[in-house]
Amino acid sequence: MAKTAQSSGSRMRGIDRVVEILEVLREIGVPTQVGQLAARLNAPRSSIYEVIGSLAAAGILEVNPNTGEVFFGLASYFHGAAYARQNPIIGLGAEEVNRLGRATGETAELCTLIKSRYAIVHSMPGNSLLRMETKPGFTLPVPWTASGRLLVAHMSREEVEALIAPEDFNLPNGVTLSPDAFHDEVRAADAQGLCVTSGILDNFTKCIAVPIRSTFGQNVATLCFVVPVAIEPAREEALVAALRESQRRLSQYPASILAPGA
Amino acid sequence: MAKTAQSSGSRMRGIDRVVEILEVLREIGVPTQVGQLAARLNAPRSSIYEVIGSLAAAGILEVNPNTGEVFFGLASYFHGAAYARQNPIIGLGAEEVNRLGRATGETAELCTLIKSRYAIVHSMPGNSLLRMETKPGFTLPVPWTASGRLLVAHMSREEVEALIAPEDFNLPNGVTLSPDAFHDEVRAADAQGLCVTSGILDNFTKCIAVPIRSTFGQNVATLCFVVPVAIEPAREEALVAALRESQRRLSQYPASILAPGA
DNA sequence: ATAAAGTGTCCGGTATTTCGGACACTTGTT
């Protein structure tokens, strides 16, 4: 995804190598050999060995001594746990997602923004045959999702356009969305406190999302269902009602819990 | 804690700064200002600003724009989630800890080794007034805990002595443990599949631990209770039985789940 | 007001680090 960096030519900072390695491991999602990482990053193997050695010594990465594969280490887990402790909405929202998933059998997700992309924070896969990629950490351009529209709904049009890269308006279904049209959809989503998109990611899925608002009016996260486009209207209404109930439960928490840093 | 590093004098690598910053944030456990981090690391403020800028741009750290405080970011959470996904024992063990805590009202913990220290991976605080530091990510020298004895029980005496720093045998209660005595305790713990220590961390606590063994015979983690030293024998037996039941449930998983990288 | 302490930013020089390439091994295929 995203920038291939200015990798060629001159030497690159160790810190940037660290960031690159962690990012690519998150994308790949499974233990990976050093050589493959180097190839994927177009980085010299010697540098990557060096960096990984340091990170492994710190427990941030772990190297499987048998296979030579590299992946996140226990220290990374602790860092994530510390983040979750400071941001209770993660745990509370994950609980609601699990509840929604169990109650309805549909795929439910907790989403938010990371940098300028939509990201899945937690998901509960449903019973249906329809399966989206729902790993936590998976990211997509904002305009590709219903949740994305809600997550930028509290921003001004200028802020939104500064945030989103022009090419992100080219949807995977082939449509190119104009900034005007996107802006209108965002405004509508904000007004209704609900966003439903059909057939953007592919021809078979519909996303139904509601925002979690802090008392400052910021949309700090969304809850959403991913369902087949052909879902019956009555069923869809029931799912929206379920989302609203979870939304209500989360929205009762003070802003200090929903958005500790704002 | 641990090494103050060779911080003074010469220039330090950016990568090492990254590691230091993440480590100190884990130790402190709360959002912290850049100046305080620099002071704690005795590092030049300009360098720390620089490094934090890069890590924040990557989402690994987040800077609170109002207070200037720095802490882990959402990307760190995703890295931790990826680790947990590859190491299911984390989730399974945490579930057992919660069950143990709810069933008994005592403080229960899931522990393992990180580098050469004992680390709390997950904990459920009990009802009693007695409260130990139980944040995930908190670490102690191996000889200070019952779990520590079990976690090194599958190693040879030489491996153990290479792992543990000599000063770690100075217990917080003032006793200095000889390597011989420690070795005997480890052997006894291994033979019984149980370890109980009293009054090591302070005069009022007792730790009761059982190992989670992979089918390779490696002790990959422990489950333990932290209770008052004066606990009644019958109660202690009941707690041991509860630990054994959880241990049995976890031990039924194949080695590939308990220790994916081994 | 004045002072003191802390924050965030910028800059040039040099001590350090990244890179490219080579080497010895291992593994698996022809």
Place this chain on the structure above:
DNA sequence: AACAAGTGTCCGAAATACCGGACACTTTAT
């Protein structure tokens, strides 16, 4: 057996990233 592809380690040279120090502001205390 010979070969190809990949892993892990080491090295010197050149490019540059880190440090020290300075500056302009803001906040709090005297």
